[in-house]
Amino acid sequence: MAEHRTASETDLPRVHEQLKIALEILDNPGGGLVFGYQALGQARALLAETEPERWEEPIRLLAEAEQQAVWRNFDPARNLIRKAQKKLPAA
Numbered sequence: 001m002a003e004h005r006t007a008s009e010t011d012l013p014r015v016h017e018q019l020k021i022a023l024e025i026l027d028n029p030g031g032g033l034v035f036g037y038q039a040l041g042q043a044r045a046l047l048a049e050t051e052p053e054r055w056e057e058p059i060r061l062l063a064e065a066e067q068q069a070v071w072r073n074f075d076p077a078r079n080l081i082r083k084a085q086k087k088l089p090a091a
Helices: 006-027 032-050 055-068 074-086
Strands: none
Touching: 006 032, 006 074, 032 055, 055 074
């Protein structure tokens, strides 16, 4: 019998990749904020579209990270991203 995997589990590698991108470019000049913010939004949306109840805490943390990034509070934004990463199983 095949192991049942939820949609969010199949999206976890993509979520992890988006969060890695956000951490790397969030405060880079020349569009880093825009692309980092977009990567955060994509990761959050993937979690919210599949199992929002299961991923409630990481979704909340990523939403706060997005807000901190917009305010150019990059260290708090990165800390929130790392906290969200810890709430997710390895991809």
